[in-house]
Amino acid sequence: MNRNKQTETLGGIITLIILVLLIFLSNVQTSKLSFFEGVASSVFSPIQNLFISLKNKATGNSKYFSDMELLIAENEELKEKNRSLEEQVRELEIVKADNETMQEYMNLTQKYAEYETIPAYVINKDVSNLSSTLIINAGTEDGVAENMTVIADQGLVGHIISVSKHTSKVQVIIDPASTVSCLISTTEQSIICKGTLDNDQTLRASFIPTGAELIQGDTVSTSGIGGIYRKGIRIGTIKEIVTTSNVIDRYAIVEPAVDFSTVNNVLIIAE
Numbered sequence: 001m002n003r004n005k006q007t008e009t010l011g012g013i014i015t016l017i018i019l020v021l022l023i024f025l026s027n028v029q030t031s032k033l034s035f036f037e038g039v040a041s042s043v044f045s046p047i048q049n050l051f052i053s054l055k056n057k058a059t060g061n062s063k064y065f066s067d068m069e070l071l072i073a074e075n076e077e078l079k080e081k082n083r084s085l086e087e088q089v090r091e092l093e094i095v096k097a098d099n100e101t102m103q104e105y106m107n108l109t110q111k112y113a114e115y116e117t118i119p120a121y122v123i124n125k126d127v128s129n130l131s132s133t134l135i136i137n138a139g140t141e142d143g144v145a146e147n148m149t150v151i152a153d154q155g156l157v158g159h160i161i162s163v164s165k166h167t168s169k170v171q172v173i174i175d176p177a178s179t180v181s182c183l184i185s186t187t188e189q190s191i192i193c194k195g196t197l198d199n200d201q202t203l204r205a206s207f208i209p210t211g212a213e214l215i216q217g218d219t220v221s222t223s224g225i226g227g228i229y230r231k232g233i234r235i236g237t238i239k240e241i242v243t244t245s246n247v248i249d250r251y252a253i254v255e256p257a258v259d260f261s262t263v264n265n266v267l268i269i270a271e
Helices: 002-027 030-111
Strands: 117-129 132-136 149-151 154-161 166-172 179-184 190-195 201-207 218-221 234-242 252-256 265-269
Touching: 132 154, 132 265, 179 234, 201 234
Parallel strands: none
Antiparallel strands: 117 132, 117 265, 132 166, 149 154, 149 265, 154 166, 179 190, 179 218, 190 201, 201 252, 218 234, 234 252
């Protein structure tokens, strides 16, 4: 109770002081108020400015966070559009590659129109000095069988040596175990072309008839002898003629028409 009475007394005193100040100020001339206004301004202006500054910062932060949320949303939208565009580009590249493959197959089919052929694509390569083979995506389900001839746009690739249901292995003509009976274009003389261990990109032409006059740049093609390759399929050109002390032992280096490191689309000549 005593505490309540003290509080009421203090409140009454403060109220009385305020009333006295109001009466005093109401009777004071305006010019004399400038002093009190200056004191009040000097005291309360910094506080007022502080609150205004805090308000502006709060408002600015709110706008900043609002802008950040908008930028994040726009960034996610751009990322999604970018992903969509990348996917479309990949699809276009696939379509373009498929179109190029189909165009190459059409060109090959027209070029070798005299043959009944099966189109195929190279899915694996093993081209080295020791062995040179290709794996293609055509097998027994497509009508492929062993010993069928494989050709590309530039010429002879090799022949089928093994077949599964959906794939086949091709021994290419630069394989060291490969032997092809050939003809030289200028003389129609028969020679034998073999792969070598020394170089996995050339053939060695041997068993050259003593009377045959070889010319650098002569075209070499299949002779049709041997039971695998049909006659007239281009093999390559004579790059170099190597003479020896014995004319029987001379040989020539033949550069294949097909680049086996880059060949992709092939045709199998069906029997």
